[in-house]
Amino acid sequence: MHTLATAPATGRTWIDLDDFQSFIDAGGMVEPGDDMPGEYRDEVFRFIEFHANSELMGGLTERDWIPHAPGLRLKQIFLAKTQDEIGHAHLLYMVAADMGVKTRTEMLEDLFAGRSRFHNVFHYQAVTWADQIAIAYLVDAAAFASQRAVFAECTYGPYKRVLKRIVAEEGFHMRHGEEMLLRLATGTDTQRSMFQEALDRWWWPAVQLFGPDSDPDDPLLRWKIKSQRNEDLRAAYVQKYVPLLHGYGFTIPDPELHQDDDGTWHAGPIDWEPLKATMRMGGPDSKRRIDTAARNWADTAWVREALDRRGAGT
């Protein structure tokens, strides 16, 4: 039986990157106590930091909507999702900090100073409650597909173990998204047009979440952190969600969307420049989101101080 709980090896060394590559190609799993190549450490660290930042920024977004969620049950769901995302960020920051590149405090301070990156989707503004549903239905599904593709291989042991739980919980979020969408899709004309407007705003950010086409020699693919190329994940997503949204009677905001003779859906060409600008913190809602997160961090300094003092026994 496949199990993630096997006593990890430790202290392994590799002569050079070719030797390390053979280990990876033979299905090897890297553990924190191994003397991993610096290049691998840096790439994997950057990837996990990006994932952790995205979970944290995503959690803070969900939190904004708890007071606006219509009804106790939806508030309960948004509370739980917020707790999930913040919990995921916590676990991922622990794994990343242990890699010895940056401490958790350094990662958070870089994030709040706008020096590090997180998923494109958290740079845009959610305008109405229907935007939150579009995010839950479209964005969570894209994030889920992308995380599942990382879990499928993932040669860094601690990250893979955490991903197992994260992927299970994101699957649960997706079901909530489907349920909430169904309610709007079968609702009044106002509800349906609210969702269409939200879809117009969120379709492209969701599709772009997978990123531009992978480099021919992407080290994350070579070292089996990622198992699939960005463009393949994006194509599979379009193929799945176009018919579902059409089935509910919604229009995809892509005039060049077309279907092959064999039934495959193709999105129109994507101009990646706006996305690149967004990722450099130039998105419409980036500043407000980062400022809010930074304010939270500053406002809770006294809690960290109190905990540090307790830890130091003073």
Added chain:
Amino acid sequence: MSTLVSTALVDQVRAAVASVDDPEYPDVSIADLGLVESIDVEAGPDGPVAVVGLIPTFSGCPALDMIATDVERAVTALTDVHECDVRWLPGPVWSTDRLTGTARATLADDYTVVLRRKDGGLRCPVCGSDDVDVQSQAGPTRCRAVAWCAACRNPVEVMR
């Protein structure tokens, strides 16, 4: 009335309920998590009615509606009952004592989620070390705390 219903039908319902996994732990049955408190089959006007009594791990758990829907679907699809009525019972209160060995093993081996021992100690589900410290009582879900194993340097979670 229920004396008229065959025990075979009750067993069918029990098996159908056990086929439902927890939405947050695919491969862990709600029966193994200890959520199933009672199963009865009563005669109804249109056929047998299954009454399934469940208890939540935590009140306020966001998965309750989803679990109830999954149970209703499984029972009506897999058994000869006409209808399934799922009830969330106010008691007994759930505790980790209700987890079966199967659930404990899958949680530890696949999810690296562990339970406290009777003496309060923790054993790392990854490497078996006792060098495990809880870092935060608030984990990603209400039923789990976050811990760190200093021996194998993995964040693990503790059912609480």
